[in-house]
Amino acid sequence: MNYTLHQLQIFLKIAQLESITKASEELHLTQPAVSIQLKNFQEQFAIPLTEVIGRKLYITEFGQEIASAAEKILNEVNAINYKTLAFQGKLSGKIKISVVSTGKYVMPFFLSEFMKAHEGLELIMDVTNKQRVIETLENNETDFALVSVLPEKLRVNKVELMANKLFFVSSSSKKFRKVPLSKNEFEKLPLIFREYGSATRNAMETFITQGNYSNAKKIELTSNEAVKQAVISDLGCSVMPLIGLKNELMNNDVSIVPIKGLPIMTSWNIIWLESKKLSPAALAYLDFINVEKQSIIEKSFGWIENY
Structure with missing residues (x-):
């Protein structure tokens, strides 16, 4: 032969x-x-x-x-x-990553140095909603996914990257009589939710249910950026991931409002199917993450420890 x-x-x-x-x-x-x-x-x-x-x-x-x-x-x-x-430091090929929308504030920092070290690599990063992220993973359309809540019905491997903190936030122009916020005052506020299926929405609804809060004033928006702009304009308040609020907090556009039961703590995870046969480029990326993730966190996300 x-x-x-x-x-x-x-x-x-x-x-x-x-x-x-x-x-x-x-x-x-x-x-x-x-x-x-x-x-x-x-x-x-x-x-x-x-x-x-x-x-x-x-x-x-x-x-x-x-x-x-x-x-x-x-x-x-x-x-x-x-x-x-x-x-030789000359990896080639493609790495495909599907990222939930809020993950766009996280993933680039965990890719930058790796991509610079391997100029022959191509990167495809799809930033989309949670449902689509899980679909691309399940259909073997991507190498990795970045999520804050692990999928229940898929068998996956994971590397935990960093903490994900969610706080209750309002426009800095809004003044409250006292903090932590009372239940009565919270229930009078218009609340801004992400779309159904979003991990942020699920976290917000869990917080409301566990706190036994009732609220009839509800606004639904379909992206983290839209929610953030709505909060800044004082259209309402929301539970949001801290990771996407760095500039707004520094510029005093939004304020974190203390309230019982918050912050909610989850973790950002890179996941991939257990059955996935990873390419050499993908395997090299996992090696990079396991070695470098702590230094990346300290360099790019040290500010989170202030909240």
């Missing part, structure tokens, strides 16, 4: 997608080129690797075994390449 790594890569992609057309698109090759490589690869085996039924391509049982072996071989090759590139 005289098959090549290129043929193994092409056949594995065909087996994963069960489509020559889709495989050619993902590999950035022409469809005829992929078909020729599949034909040349098949000629080295006496048993069929694929079969076509009703114009649809299927991978035979033997083909599945070969695809599994091809994946192991390619993973070993990638590991060798990773060790070589890491030794």
